[in-house]
Amino acid sequence: MKLKDRVALITGGSSGIGKAAAIAMAKEGAKVAITARRMERLEEAAEEIRELGGDVLSLAGDVAEPEHVQKLVEETVAKWGRLDIVVPNAGINGVFAPIEEITPDEWDQTHHINVRGTFLTVKYSIPHLRASGGGSIIVISSVNGNRIFSNFGFTAYSASKAAQVAFTKMAAMELAQWKIRVNVVCPGATKTSIGENTFARNIDKIRIPREYPVGMIPLEQRAAESEEVASAILYLASDDASYVTGTEIYVDGALSLFQG
Numbered sequence: 631m632k633l634k635d636r637v638a639l640i641t642g643g644s645s646g647i648g649k650a651a652a653i654a655m656a657k658e659g660a661k662v663a664i665t666a667r668r669m670e671r672l673e674e675a676a677e678e679i680r681e682l683g684g685d686v687l688s689l690a691g692d693v694a695e696p697e698h699v700q701k702l703v704e705e706t707v708a709k710w711g712r713l714d715i716v717v718p719n720a721g722i723n724g725v726f727a728p729i730e731e732i733t734p735d736e737w738d739q740t741h742h743i744n745v746r747g748t749f750l751t752v753k754y755s756i757p758h759l760r761a762s763g764g765g766s767i768i769v770i771s772s773v774n775g776n777r778i779f780s781n782f783g784f785t786a787y788s789a790s791k792a793a794q795v796a797f798t799k800m801a802a803m804e805l806a807q808w809k810i811r812v813n814v815v816c817p818g819a820t821k822t823s824i825g826e827n828t829f830a831r832n833i834d835k836i837r838i839p840r841e842y843p844v845g846m847i848p849l850e851q852r853a854a855e856s857e858e859v860a861s862a863i864l865y866l867a868s869d870d871a872s873y874v875t876g877t878e879i880y881v882d883g884a885l886s887l888f889q890g
């Protein structure tokens with residue numbers, strides 16, 4: 631029970647990495663608050679956590695909206711009296727397309743969810759983490775924008791994922807004085823539902839042809855399970871990582887070293 635009596639807030643907790651992190655933390659004794667836009671799936675995830683014996687709060691809404699994030703944080707603290715762990719995880723791939731074809735609105739949507747959502751989640755959590763005497767924030771970024779720059783059409787996504795890493799490092803410096811640790815997990819290919827939020831358009835117009843040998847992920851030639859990414863999140867959330875802050879953990883089977 632590494633997280634006994636701790637309170638965790640995880641955005642994008644209805645699916646993939648966020649859901650796996652919420653389950654992993656609940657199994658370690660944390661009370662977990664989750665959010666996502668689609669209510670039905672969010673409720674299904676909450677029910678799954680309850681069936682495992684976990685204590686869960688769910689509130690549907692958009693992480694890019696300050697009012698929603700503020701309400702989520704306030705309801706979490708009203709229910710359990712504290713906040714210890716925050717995981718800004720909600721994210722989309724958005725539109726993958728040539729730069730000259732991405733519309734300003736498409737660019738903004740990716741950045742609103744991935745960057746503004748991260749900022750808002752951290753911003754409204756800080757007073758409560760301070761009141762708890764410290765805490766752990768684990769931002770979920772990506773290999774893209776940080777170690778991999780060879781996926782054509784990914785400019786909006788990669789720029790948003792690089793921004794999250796810069797934000798993490800600045801926040802780690804700023805929040806250390808209140809014993810709040812801030813780290814970032816950069817997953818590689820992971821089996822989740824993110825394909826539903828991915829819209830590729832005309833990438834063939836810009837792609838430079840290249841060929842990777844079969845089994846291009848060095849470790850075991852496979853994508854990660856969400857639970858394998860959740861293990862890194864759990865480590866950073868726990869006291870096992872008590873002196874770790876401002877750092878990236880890549881969970882990618884060395885994919886980014888091979889392709890980067």
Ligand SMILES: NC(=O)c1ccc[n+]([C@@H]2O[C@H](COP(=O)([O-])OP(=O)(O)OC[C@H]3O[C@@H](n4cnc5c(N)ncnc54)[C@H](OP(=O)(O)O)[C@@H]3O)[C@@H](O)[C@H]2O)c1
Nearest residue numbers: 642644645646647666667668692693720721820822823824
């Ligand atoms: N899967 C990968 O290969 C991979 C690799 C590297 C990094 N990542 C990162 O991992 C994070 C989680 O992605 P995933 O792969 O687990 O994807 P996923 O299965 O699609 O889960 C994304 C979660 O975020 C929620 N979400 C999306 N937009 C939101 C918004 N505006 N407000 C609130 N919730 C929102 C989704 O629910 P709703 O759609 O209902 O809102 C869902 O719960 C993302 O930041 C992604 O960039 C994933």
